[in-house]
Amino acid sequence: MVRVPNVTRADALSAVSNPLAFIAERWTPTPRTVRRAALAALVMSVVIVVTGGAVRLTGSGLGCPTWPKCTDDSLTTTSAMGFHGVIEFGNRMLTYVLCAAVGWAIIAARSQKPWRRSLTRLGWAQFWIVMSNAILGGVVVLVGLNPYTVAAHFLLSTALITVAAVMWQRTREGDGEPRPLVGTSVRQLVWFLVTAAILLIAVGTVVTGAGPHAGDSSEVNRIPISWETVAKLHAVLAWIVVTLTFALWFVLKAVDAPKGPLHRTRDLFLVLLSQGAIGYVQYFTDLPEALVAVHMFGSCLVWIAVLRVLLALRERPDVVADLPGPSTESALTRA
16 A cells, blocks of 8 residues: 655645645656647647537527526526537537646646746646637627627637647747748748738638528528628638648748758648638538538648648757856866
């Protein structure tokens, strides 16, 4: 039997006053554990987007007609609410799983030795985005699935994916000053790519807000614009992103860039081709729910791939503490 250490009054007070520091004093995760925790938070940030899309595509957006309760009289769904209530309430419960994943990432980053404050801050940034988006999700329900609030809800989820992807990348880097791996012109081209990708995602939310999938069987206001017209603009932006990606790959090959940026650009190109194929199929088949859901998942993968290209353009070495040399040691001895 392993003897359980006694918990003193001082330990209990320390755990209550600063639980993260209390855990950090008693647990040191491996770098692999920290990376897995950051990856789990990233995966859950994508899962919550996909399940949110499932709520919309099954017409369950008002399955729980109020917030923060499911009904005026019940915190949870009831049998009378049927399938739609289960879907909507299930998505709400997944927020707690997302919080747990983000919490694990925060605890792992705080407990790592040496403590990297930059990672902890990225974890806390995810937490506050999740809290903000939970409140915004409640507003979406209270205003009857207003399409503008729905679009804002998705864009805030994209912000969560951004921070989670950056944290995952930072777990595999040091805290030294970033050193560029490519020239200024290549970095500028990538920023054009990032800007085009942001516009692509933003216009995609307009397509959703104007399209036929309102999120509920009742009368729900739509963005007053032809969704087919916006979908064509969305397709043009997609081709711009594809063209910029191909141009970037060509430039990286021409300047004999490191393998990291080349491989990330190749990955982005493949994801874009798959996403584009799905997009055209769903357009010409009148937006079937299953393909729209896959397309939403693909949009998350596209954005993550774009971020990985951007983050692959530099490296961050470990910070090495300055050790006193022989002359310094002699001076200290003489002093």
